Amino acid sequence: MVTIGIVGAGLRGRLFAEALQAQPDVTVVGLAEPSAKVAEEARDATGLPVTASHTELLEAFDPDAVIVATPDFAHRQIAVEVAEAGKHLLIEKPVATTLDDARAIAAAVQGSGVRCLVGFENRWNPHVVQAKAAMASGSLGEPITASATLSNSFFVPTTMLSWAAQSSPAWFLMPHTLDLVLWLTGRKPVSVSAVGSRGVLAKRGIDTWDVVHALVSFDDGSTATLSSAWTLPDAADGIVDFRFQVIGTEGSVTADLSHQGLTVVSDKHRSVWPVSGRIGRSQVGPAVWMVQDFAAGLVDGGELGPDVDHGVLVTEIICAIEESMTTGQTVHLSSPSTEATGRA
Amino acid sequence: MVTIGIVGAGLRGRLFAEALQAQPDVTVVGLAEPSAKVAEEARDATGLPVTASHTELLEAFDPDAVIVATPDFAHRQIAVEVAEAGKHLLIEKPVATTLDDARAIAAAVQGSGVRCLVGFENRWNPHVVQAKAAMASGSLGEPITASATLSNSFFVPTTMLSWAAQSSPAWFLMPHTLDLVLWLTGRKPVSVSAVGSRGVLAKRGIDTWDVVHALVSFDDGSTATLSSAWTLPDAADGIVDFRFQVIGTEGSVTADLSHQGLTVVSDKHRSVWPVSGRIGRSQVGPAVWMVQDFAAGLVDGGELGPDVDHGVLVTEIICAIEESMTTGQTVHLSSPSTEATGRA
Amino acid sequence: MVTIGIVGAGLRGRLFAEALQAQPDVTVVGLAEPSAKVAEEARDATGLPVTASHTELLEAFDPDAVIVATPDFAHRQIAVEVAEAGKHLLIEKPVATTLDDARAIAAAVQGSGVRCLVGFENRWNPHVVQAKAAMASGSLGEPITASATLSNSFFVPTTMLSWAAQSSPAWFLMPHTLDLVLWLTGRKPVSVSAVGSRGVLAKRGIDTWDVVHALVSFDDGSTATLSSAWTLPDAADGIVDFRFQVIGTEGSVTADLSHQGLTVVSDKHRSVWPVSGRIGRSQVGPAVWMVQDFAAGLVDGGELGPDVDHGVLVTEIICAIEESMTTGQTVHLSSPSTEATGRA
Amino acid sequence: MVTIGIVGAGLRGRLFAEALQAQPDVTVVGLAEPSAKVAEEARDATGLPVTASHTELLEAFDPDAVIVATPDFAHRQIAVEVAEAGKHLLIEKPVATTLDDARAIAAAVQGSGVRCLVGFENRWNPHVVQAKAAMASGSLGEPITASATLSNSFFVPTTMLSWAAQSSPAWFLMPHTLDLVLWLTGRKPVSVSAVGSRGVLAKRGIDTWDVVHALVSFDDGSTATLSSAWTLPDAADGIVDFRFQVIGTEGSVTADLSHQGLTVVSDKHRSVWPVSGRIGRSQVGPAVWMVQDFAAGLVDGGELGPDVDHGVLVTEIICAIEESMTTGQTVHLSSPSTEATGRA
Known part of the structure; x- marks a missing residue:
């Protein structure tokens, strides 16, 4: 026990x-x-x-x-x-x-x-899991490039999070897409360039970035691009816009998690996001499956998932994205070798 | 235990x-x-x-x-x-x-x-569960009408099922959509009319209906329509086309489960159906959740789900659909009261 | 001139x-x-x-x-x-x-x-035109069945049309889908069954059908199903839900004209329907192209499009749909031969 | 005349x-x-x-x-x-x-x-025209950021274009998305950063970039991101993947032109791109409308559309994108003032 x-x-x-x-x-x-x-x-x-x-x-x-x-x-x-x-x-x-x-x-x-x-938690997201399975099957060839967008409507920074001013679209959203791109491609990042803008949320009293776009270069010469905004209209379908694509030498995987095939419309209610919540007796969804697997891994000693070194790497890259937005310069990541060692 | x-x-x-x-x-x-x-x-x-x-x-x-x-x-x-x-x-x-x-x-x-x-098992399907939750919330008002399409590509009758000639799109597919419509609307069916055609599968040696369309009338005057075919092209995205809609007096729910936001494409492989399979340590998907809830209900005496009287009702309606296709007549269901009694 | x-x-x-x-x-x-x-x-x-x-x-x-x-x-x-x-x-x-x-x-x-x-005018609708081209190419084989849904939100009967009570979803919407199915399949209808319901619009002072579902049988044994409602929520994307599918022996064509790939969202405005309106100097869209081709055909004597006999046939079928809804009986169409003659 | x-x-x-x-x-x-x-x-x-x-x-x-x-x-x-x-x-x-x-x-x-x-020609593309109309209406507020993806499957560089090696995804595709972003936002670009990779097309004998990602900064501090690849799988739906989004302070416009609501599937044929080709007597589509408006403007002296100075600006930016990909540096655009003068 x-x-x-x-x-x-x-x-x-x-x-x-x-x-x-x-x-x-x-x-x-x-x-x-x-x-x-x-x-x-x-x-x-x-x-x-x-x-x-x-x-x-x-x-x-x-x-x-x-x-x-x-x-x-x-x-x-x-x-x-x-x-x-x-x-x-x-x-x-x-x-x-x-x-x-x-x-x-x-x-x-x-x-x-x-x-x-x-x-x-997107390691337990069905769309991401199937994208990973497709990449791992070899039928899409080697990854050429990846792109990912994860944005929120104003609701998230202005209402849902009390501490939005201490965070940003980069810190709150890009850990997801960065992890996703690293996992799906298996590449090591070597540098990042980013641009962003501020002012719209600041006018609402939340002094942080409105939007962040980043380019990532990997050690094999391949690339990725990430975008996150916190300024989608609240009248949008749901509070999340989540899309990604990996193009491989022999195939591609494209996901739009914002439109999963269900639309509920009434004057009081509008929803397009199906997979989460209660199914039968259980809560289901990525966060639930993650914590259940964490517990099961503690019980039987099995694999837990992304470790603390991977977490450090993601933090390092997002620090670099924030630095690049501020300086206007490409930022080279200092320690790919540490990461490699850390994983070993 | x-x-x-x-x-x-x-x-x-x-x-x-x-x-x-x-x-x-x-x-x-x-x-x-x-x-x-x-x-x-x-x-x-x-x-x-x-x-x-x-x-x-x-x-x-x-x-x-x-x-x-x-x-x-x-x-x-x-x-x-x-x-x-x-x-x-x-x-x-x-x-x-x-x-x-x-x-x-x-x-x-x-x-x-x-x-x-x-x-x-669609009682455990996330799209259907959320549609039911939307109906049950009252925010869509009273159901006015429902429609549901569930079709397969040729693969299912010609390759997947060895006993397709002893079944039909009505028997294999409509139990799902009929149950879905009965569950989402809560209405009692009183009559059905259906048309269908044969010949395409028969030429491939499987002597059954190619396609079935049915109209259902309920005791409150409301209606539903169901369609199922076994003749979609095998080059389609996946082997299933599954869509449904319920229109209520104050809102609607529309689902297209065939396009859930993921597309994997390679010359060897093509898939658009994300939610099922293995997530982390577990199999997930409607059939898995159903059987787990069945077992849990046996352990603790809780609710199991649709009972045998409901199963008899669905069988009765599909018998009526097959009869209507053959005779060209509207078929009145004999025993709504039996069903009512059976449920009590 | x-x-x-x-x-x-x-x-x-x-x-x-x-x-x-x-x-x-x-x-x-x-x-x-x-x-x-x-x-x-x-x-x-x-x-x-x-x-x-x-x-x-x-x-x-x-x-x-x-x-x-x-x-x-x-x-x-x-x-x-x-x-x-x-x-x-x-x-x-x-x-x-x-x-x-x-x-x-x-x-x-x-x-x-x-x-x-x-x-x-859907004969000039790009989606329908391309569906017809696909059918005509022979690459989809012979039509097995067709289905079409064309519905409106409450706005149309309650606000847009002053004469909605003298019309119905069958009269206002089904001429489009019926013509579409007849054109795409090239089949001759022999009978129809229909169900519908009333009451929701009647409560709003418009005493007509809320929803109509019809089954159509053709002289070669093939079938079609049509659905039209006037009771979609006004909070839906646009005032029209328009979808159709033809399944052929060797392929299928599926259209959802309600989602053509553009979403404009603001608190004041929401739109998902792109193709119509002004492009450059011209009005474009099916009605515009239809009337321009009508005028051009008058100038040079060329083909005009669906003739008055086809119009009579469509009226006859919708009369039969209304009759079937009222009587609960399948209605046999009296005069396919007239139609055949009329076209010749 | x-x-x-x-x-x-x-x-x-x-x-x-x-x-x-x-x-x-x-x-x-x-x-x-x-x-x-x-x-x-x-x-x-x-x-x-x-x-x-x-x-x-x-x-x-x-x-x-x-x-x-x-x-x-x-x-x-x-x-x-x-x-x-x-x-x-x-x-x-x-x-x-x-x-x-x-x-x-x-x-x-x-x-x-x-x-x-x-x-x-996208100035005459219905999706872009409606996006521009939405921006111009003011109901989406001021543009915060824009993103655009325009990619082709291998077919375009390897088969359709004999001169692909003398071009690139940047030269062939980004003029469209760059023009679109400039038109929809009305902003003046001041710098670009870009990354890209080569090798996959080179192995097929076409020595050019496989993929290009670019960040654009504007003089008001706002940003845009552009992506173009020439390496999508040929088994994809059509040869083009075209998506864009503009987020404004009060609303957003999102387009996916690759999925316009029509799917034709057979073993010989697969298509999802509806709006172009012949409607009635006429060719329709962006290129047709553009050239007709050009001719009409010559006849009556009316507005023609984007002028040669705008063309020079787009060329200058794409030169900067290619330079940034090669040098790894952010490239500042030399002469926004020239552009401003040129337009006046």
């Missing part, structure tokens, strides 16, 4: 708690949440104990593993202390929003020898 | 066996399969014992429940004997292909008091 | 007038319109004279041809008198809404020997 | 000849074509005289205007001499493939005072 604690009792923390409820050989022992109001709601929703901090959670329940589901920029102290306490980790993506934080977390994980999954 | 046996060790039987492997508190004890070759393959694939008949399966393992995954027309004897032996049942749709068979199965189930799920 | 008069100075009449402005060797001499207000607007918009009736139009300008763009049920007297005056005709679809009216118009046209086009 | 000659009697030249056949007050006097074989075919197809060179065409027919429909890199001498002879011009895009050539053509046009349209 594996015991798991969850730090952060917002929507994600509760989703993880519920997703593990029927998981064989796994018990969620409790959550940690500094906000008294959110903690109270989580107690009612889950029936689980909720402590005020990760320290108390560790003391009270001494779980085998901890899921870190706090805001993007608030991972370092928790993850380092949890790792140093010898607990396995699932850390939400991005692992951190500075390279210094990311490396500190990686050092703690590696120093204490705990297992760590970084929550790049 | 609940024990389950599976009759029929083809692709569906094996899929069910695998889907139950990690299910808490459930053990698949064995399969039954008359074909020695298929039995041998199933032994290798599942590591489970495979008997030659359902009788031997019952004798050898005395399971709590049995899944009937034999061809559509070969359900009666197995289902009746299993029910009479006091075992719970999951019977693949349609419950039977004659009204006499269907009623005999229902009588056995009801006489012995066992629990029975008929495998209308 | 050919001179043309237009009866009916609403949106359609003005569209036709403008579409003919730059047409070589053609002059629009004037319009006729009983409403003084509409006549005034048309004078301002077109700069053309507008008389109060078709009689005055004929007297004042003695045109070579007349376009009848009055409401569906108000064609007979105008068309008959114009034909008897020896003028060529473009009559909007349906040619009439009773078989008696339709036959009277056909008799007048044939008695006077004038040329007549019935305005089945 | 305006007389027009056409230089280049390939598919485009013949398309233009036919498109002008019924144009009021316009006569195509002849074509020029150096290849005897192509000239002969064009004589048969059009019934028009075909000279061996533009010089002979000018001498023989002294047309009022000339259409230059030769390969991209073969415009300069013809355009300069035609302009110097005082003839109006329609030059296919890109106006030239070096900045020196482009400026020489502009100088000749401006020096002689002739009128000149550069053939950015």
Whole structure:
């Protein structure tokens, strides 16, 4: 039997708690949440104990593993202390929003020898999984180039996230598309160029980038392009526009996850996004499958998924994208060899 | 702990066996399969014992429940004997292909008091689930009309099914769309008119209907239309064309499951159907979720899903569709009250 | 030089007038319109004279041809008198809404020997034209079956048409899909069955059918199904849902004209329907191309398009659909031979 | 009456000849074509005289205007001499493939005072026209960013174009998307960064870029991203993948021209691209409408469309994209002021 604690009792923390409820050989022992109001709601929703901090959670329940589901920029102290306490980790993506934080977390994980999954949940997204299967089958040949767009409507930065000004389309969205491109192509990035603009969200009091476009060059000469905006109209179909394409020497895979074949329309309601939510007795969807596989891997020692070194690499590339947007220069990535070593 | 046996060790039987492997508190004890070759393959694939008949399966393992995954027309004897032996049942749709068979199965189930799920797996299909949620929310108002198309390319009758000549687009495909329309609208059907044509498959040696179109009238005056063909070109995207629409007084839901936002193209391979298959450690997809919920319902006594009376009703309507195609007359359904009683 | 008069100075009449402005060797001499207000607007918009009736139009300008763009049920007297005056005709679809009216118009046209086009404008719709080209190429084989859906949101019967209660989804929409199916398949219809329902529009004061579904059988045993509703939500993408499919023995053609690849979204505006409107200096779109080809055919004697006998056939079938909805019986069409003769 | 000659009697030249056949007050006097074989075919197809060179065409027919429909890199001498002879011009895009050539053509046009349209035919593409109308309406607010993808399958560089090695995805495809982005946003570009890769086409004997991705920065700080590949699989739907999006402060427009709602499938034939070809008596489509409007503008002195200065700007940007791909540096555009002056 594996015991798991969850730090952060917002929507994600509760989703993880519920997703593990029927998981064989796994018990969620409790959550940690500094906000008294959110903690109270989580107690009612889950029936689980909720402590005020990760320290108390560790003391009270001494779980085998901890899921870190706090805001993007608030991972370092928790993850380092949890790792140093010898607990396995699932850390939400991005692992951190500075390279210094990311490396500190990686050092703690590696120093204490705990297992760590970084929550790049699109590895469990059916469209991405099938794209990967197509690439892996060899029938599309070698990757020539990839492109990915992941954008949100204004709702996300202005309403859903209280901490949008401390994030950006690059930090909130590009970890997904960058991970996707790295996974689907298997290439090592060597440099990035990016442009972006600010001003529209700033006028609404959220001083961050409105939109980011990045070019990525890989060590074999191949390329990718990424785009993310936080300024789609709220009248759009859903809050997410998610599309990607990989062109190989013998075939291509093209996905538009924003239009999955279902349209519900009424004056009160409009939806086009089918795959997630409750099917029969279970929650289904990428985040659910991810956390269930994390728990199963802890039980039987199997593969967990993208590790902390991969998380550091993604953080490094997004730092470079932000630097390139600011300086107007191409930024060369310093340490592909570290990454290679880290994976080994 | 609940024990389950599976009759029929083809692709569906094996899929069910695998889907139950990690299910808490459930053990698949064995399969039954008359074909020695298929039995041998199933032994290798599942590591489970495979008997030659359902009788031997019952004798050898005395399971709590049995899944009937034999061809559509070969359900009666197995289902009746299993029910009479006091075992719970999951019977693949349609419950039977004659009204006499269907009623005999229902009588056995009801006489012995066992629990029975008929495998209308689209109840676990994400698109259908969300359509049902939209209808149930009330935001689309009352249903005015529904339409559904479910067709296959030639591959299905000519290659995939060895027993296509004993079935038809009406028997193989319309149980899905008929169940879907009945579930989404909640209406009671009172009459059907249908037209169809034969000749194209007959020329290929499969003497059955090429295409079937049916109109259904409900007791509140509302209507539905269903279409199924077995003659789509094999060069189409995938082997299935599946679309449906419900128009309500205040909104509509429209689905095109044939285009779910993923296109994989190479000279060797072409696919547009994303949601099914293996995600992380698990098989996912409607049939998997259905059988897992069936097992979970046996463990804890919870709701199983569409029952045998609903299965009889669907069989009755498809019999009426076949009759209307042959006679050119509207066929009135004899026993809506039986259905009402049966459900109570 | 050919001179043309237009009866009916609403949106359609003005569209036709403008579409003919730059047409070589053609002059629009004037319009006729009983409403003084509409006549005034048309004078301002077109700069053309507008008389109060078709009689005055004929007297004042003695045109070579007349376009009848009055409401569906108000064609007979105008068309008959114009034909008897020896003028060529473009009559909007349906040619009439009773078989008696339709036959009277056909008799007048044939008695006077004038040329007549019935305005089945989808013959000039790019999607339909390419579907026809695909069928005609032979690469899809012989048609096995066809289906077509053409529906409107509530806007059309409640706001756009002042005379919706005198029409229905069958009369307003099915002439398009019926013509399309007849043209694409080249088959002769022998019987129809239909169901429909009323009540939702009636509650809004428009006492007509909400929805109509029809099955059509052809003389070679093949079939088609048609659906039209007037009750789609006004929050839908556009006011039209238009889809069709023809399955042939060696291929298929599938169209969804409601989603042509363009989405414009703002809080004030939402559109997904690209092909129509002004391109460069010209109005483009099916109705424009139809009337320009009509004028060109008058100038040089070339083919005009669907003739009055075809218009009578369509009216006959829709009368049969309405009869079948009311009686619940399959209706056999009386006179396929008349149609065959009429075309020869 | 305006007389027009056409230089280049390939598919485009013949398309233009036919498109002008019924144009009021316009006569195509002849074509020029150096290849005897192509000239002969064009004589048969059009019934028009075909000279061996533009010089002979000018001498023989002294047309009022000339259409230059030769390969991209073969415009300069013809355009300069035609302009110097005082003839109006329609030059296919890109106006030239070096900045020196482009400026020489502009100088000749401006020096002689002739009128000149550069053939950015997407200005007549219904999807683009409606996107422009949406932007121009103000309901989408101010443009924040734009993206555009225009790619071809291998067929285009390996089979359709004999001169692909002298061109590239940047030269052949990006004039369209660059013009589209400039037109839809109305912004002035100040710098570009680009990455690309080579090798796959080179192995097939065509030594040019396989794929090009570019970032464009505008003088108001806004941005755009462009992608073009020549390596899509030939089994894809059609030979073109064309998608674009503009995000404004109050709305967005998104287009996928590769899926316009029609799918024709047979073992011999597959098509998803509906709008072009013959409708009724006429060729329709962007190139046809462009040349007809060019001719009409010559007749009545009206607006022609994008002028030679705009053509020079597009050439300058694509030169910068090619430079950036080679050097890995951001390239600043030298002369936005020239462009501003040129347009005035």
